[in-house]
Amino acid sequence: MAWFRNLIQVSATTKPFIKPRNKKNPFPFPITQLFGLAPFSSEAINEAPQVNECSNLGPTKPGEKPRVVVLGTGWAGSRLMKGLDPKIYDIVCVSPRNHMVFTPLLASTCVGTLEFRSVAEPVGRIQPAISKEPGSYFFLSKCTSIDTDDHVVQCETITDGVRTLDPWKFKISYDKLVIALGAEALTFGIHGVKDNAIFLREVHHAQEIRRKLLLNLMLSDVPGISEEEKSRLLHCVVVGGGPTGVEFSGELSDFIMKDVRLRYAHVKDYIHVTLIEANEILSSFDVRLRRYATNQLTKSGVRLVRGTVKDVKAQKIILNDGTEVPYGLLVWSTGVGPSTFVKSLELPKAPAGRIGIDEWLRVPSVQDVYAIGDCSGFLESTGKQVLPALAQVAERQGKYLAELLNKIGTTGGGHANCAQDIDYGNPFEYRHLGSMASVGSYKALVDLRQSKEGKGLSLAGFFSWFIWRSAYLTRVVSWRNRFYVAINWATTFVFGRDISRI
C-alpha cells in the first residue's frame, strides 16, 4: 500500500492538515511507483545500466546532435565547456567535483583572506546547458575506463561521506571525447607524505589547512602544554618553493603578523613559517624577482631553508642529512605529475607520462579523442616541447579546442568517425603571457618575459601586487565571484581575517 495515501488517511483521522490546492497528483507518475518498498540494492544498480536500455546516453543517431563528453572540471575542461556551442553539441561532463577551482587564489582562502566559495565556480554557471538542455548533463562521477574503439566511457558515481550509498557504474557513448583530467601532486615516493602532509589543490585542502591551523593555535594555548610542544604545534612547514608554496607562505606570514598578533596574543611568539625547497624558489621567475621574493619573505619572518625531504613522520620531517624538523602543519606543493588513471590509459604518451597529443590537441592513433591541460603533452613527433602545467596553458587549450570542435561540428564532422576529412585549420600555438606571484605584505612579482631565457618586463613590489589583484579580479570567472572576491578583500582589510573554526 502506498505510504502517501496512508499519510493522507492519518491526517484525515485527526485534524485535516493537508489542503490540496489542486486536485492533481503532485507526482507525475502513480504513487505506488514513486516509492517502491523494495530495498535499494547496489548490486541491482550495478547490473542495471545497459547504455541503450535505460538511458539516452547511447550512440547518437545521424539526425541527432553529436555528444561531446568532457572528463574533468579544471581550467582546461571548464574553459572548453564555456566555449562549446550547445546548439551544435550535447555536452556531458564527468567529474568528481561540480565546480572549477580558481587555483591561483586558493592559498588566500587557507587563512581567511578570501572565502572558499569565492574561488569555486559551479560548472552549471560556466555552461548552463548542462543543467537545462535535455541531452546535456553533469555527472558527479569519475571515469574508470575508456573504450576508444566503441566510443564509450565507463564511469562510477562518487558518494564520499554518505554511508548508505554504494557507488554504481554507467556508460556514456561519445562522439568526441575530451580528456582534461589534470594532474596529481608529486610526492617523489617519499614515505608518509600522503598520510601527513596537506596538498593545496582543492577547496577541501584549503579547508583542512584552515581548520588545522586554527586548531593548533587554540591547542597551543591550553594549560599544561610544554614549550616544545607549543612550538611544534605552531611550526608551519611548506615544502616546495614554486608559486603555490611561496604565495601560501606569504599569506601565512600576513596572517601571523596581522591577525595572530591581535587575536592569539598569548601564543604569537611561538608561531613560525619555514619554506623548504631543494633548489631555487620561484625557479621560473627572473633572477631579480627571485632575489626580491627571498628578501621579502625573510623580512616577513618566513625561514627559507634549502633541503631535501627524506621521510615524513606524523609530527616531524626528516631531511636528507638527517636533520629532524618538528611541525604542526605541513603543506606539500612540489609540483604535479600524471595521475594513476592517466598512466593506466593505453594511449600514446608524451615525455613525463602525459597523454601524447598532436598540434591540434588530438590523441593520434584513435578517433575523436582529445586531451588538454596538465594531463596532456605534445608528442615528440610534433617537434614541440611539452608545455608547463600552468592554468594559463590549460585555459588557452580549452579555448582553442572549443573553437575547433564548434568548427568541426558546423562543417558536418561532429558525429563519431566523421571528422577525418575536415580541415582542422591552424594548429594550437602557445604564447606565454607572463607569470605572477604574491609574496605577502601587499607585495607581488610580475614577470612578463615570454620564456625563462627571454627578455621582457619584470616588476616587483606594491604596484605589482596591485596588478596581481586587478588581474585576478578580472579573470575570476563569474561576476558573482568577482564581486565576492572584491568584497572579501575589502572586509579582510577593514575587519581582519575570519577566525571562526567551522
Place this chain on the structure above:
Amino acid sequence: MAWFRNLIQVSATTKPFIKPRNKKNPFPFPITQLFGLAPFSSEAINEAPQVNECSNLGPTKPGEKPRVVVLGTGWAGSRLMKGLDPKIYDIVCVSPRNHMVFTPLLASTCVGTLEFRSVAEPVGRIQPAISKEPGSYFFLSKCTSIDTDDHVVQCETITDGVRTLDPWKFKISYDKLVIALGAEALTFGIHGVKDNAIFLREVHHAQEIRRKLLLNLMLSDVPGISEEEKSRLLHCVVVGGGPTGVEFSGELSDFIMKDVRLRYAHVKDYIHVTLIEANEILSSFDVRLRRYATNQLTKSGVRLVRGTVKDVKAQKIILNDGTEVPYGLLVWSTGVGPSTFVKSLELPKAPAGRIGIDEWLRVPSVQDVYAIGDCSGFLESTGKQVLPALAQVAERQGKYLAELLNKIGTTGGGHANCAQDIDYGNPFEYRHLGSMASVGSYKALVDLRQSKEGKGLSLAGFFSWFIWRSAYLTRVVSWRNRFYVAINWATTFVFGRDISRI
C-alpha cells in the same frame, strides 16, 4: 644537535639562502629547547597538568583579579562574555567551538541563501579580552567535571579529525562559574535518529545538509537510476514543526522553486519536501498565523503531514501506524532537552532535568555557580515557570548576569566564597518580546503577543518578512557579519544561490 643550526649549515654549504636581517635569534628561548626531539606522548601530557605548577589557572590570590569561568559559547555564554568587564574579571571560556552560531539564520545557510561564515561569530570578537589579556583565555575543550567544593572544573581538549593528537586534560580554578552549556536535540529514544537524521543546531550540521542535498541532486541525474530511487533521493523530510523545521522547509521550497528549476532542470519534478509533525506546526504562535503558515507552506509545495515517527532506517522512516516514508535527506528538529553532561551534574534540578536556579540565576546549595540559557530552569521553590529554550531568553539571561557579576566584582565579592553578603539587587525578570518565523517566498510571521494566551499584534506576509530580515540584520552580533548577511542576501537575490559542493 638542534635542527635549526643544522639547516643553516645546509644552506651555507650551497648558496646562502637565509639572509639574517637581524642577528638576534628569532626564538625567545634557546633553540635546543624549542624542538625537543623526545616524541610527544599523550600519557606524559595527561599526567602533566598540575594546576598550580605549570599554568596560571590555579586559585586566584586576594590581590589578583578574580576569574570567571564560562562554559559554552551559545547565546547565553556569548552575551555574558560580551557584557563582562575585563577590567574587573579575568575571563576564561571553555567550549568545543570557538564561535557563537546565530541560530535563527542557520536554516538559510543550508541552501546557500546565506554563507556559513556569515552566521558564525568568533568568540575573540565578542570579547576581545580572551585573546589578549594575560589572564583571560579561550580553550577549545569540553568540561568533564565540576568540583564545586574546591571551585575547580576539569576539562579535556577537543581534537576532532586530527589523528595524531590525543585529547589531554587540565584543570581551571574559578571564582565564579557560569554554566551555559545549552541543550541537546531530543530524539525521544527513537531508534536510528542519531545515525540517519541530521540536526540543525551547528554550522557543521548545515554544511552536512547542504552537501547531502547537492549530492542527492546530482546522483539522481545519473543514468540507470530507477524512478523510485530518484524520488527517494530527492525526498527531503523534516521532522518537527517548530520555527526551525518550518523555516528550513520554507528555505528548501524557495531553493527548489528558484534554483533547482533553473540549475537542475532534469530532476526538478522529482524533488519534494514533507514536514512531519505530531501536533500543530508553530504551536507557540497565534492561531491565525499558524493557519497562514500552513497555507503558505502548502502553496510552496511543502506537504504537511501529521504523524509520529516510530523508527528511522537508513533510507526510510516508519510512522506509528506502520506507514513507510522513503527519504533522501532527513532533518530532525523536534526540540531540545538537557545534555548527558548536564544530567550527570550533582546540582539541584528544575523540572525537565535542567539545572535548577534561583531568581538571580544562581545555583543554590553551592557557592559561586550560575547557570543560564537552555541548560537551566527556575527551581520550583522560586514559584516561577521554567522559561522556554529560546535564544531570546538565553541572551537576556547572559546580559543580566554580566551586569550582576560586574556589580558583585566592583563591590568586593568577586573572589570565591566572598559574595554571601552582597546585595544582589533586582532578580531576573523575563519579558517576552515576541516571536518571528519566516515561511519562504518572502513571507514571515511576527507574533508580538507576550504569551501564548496573551493579546497583542500578530502579522503575517511580506511586511513581516521585511521586519524579520531587518530585525535579524540589526541583531547579528558584529558589523562584519551584518555586512556579510546583507551582501549574501543581495547576491542571492541577483545571482541566485550558490550550488558548488565544496
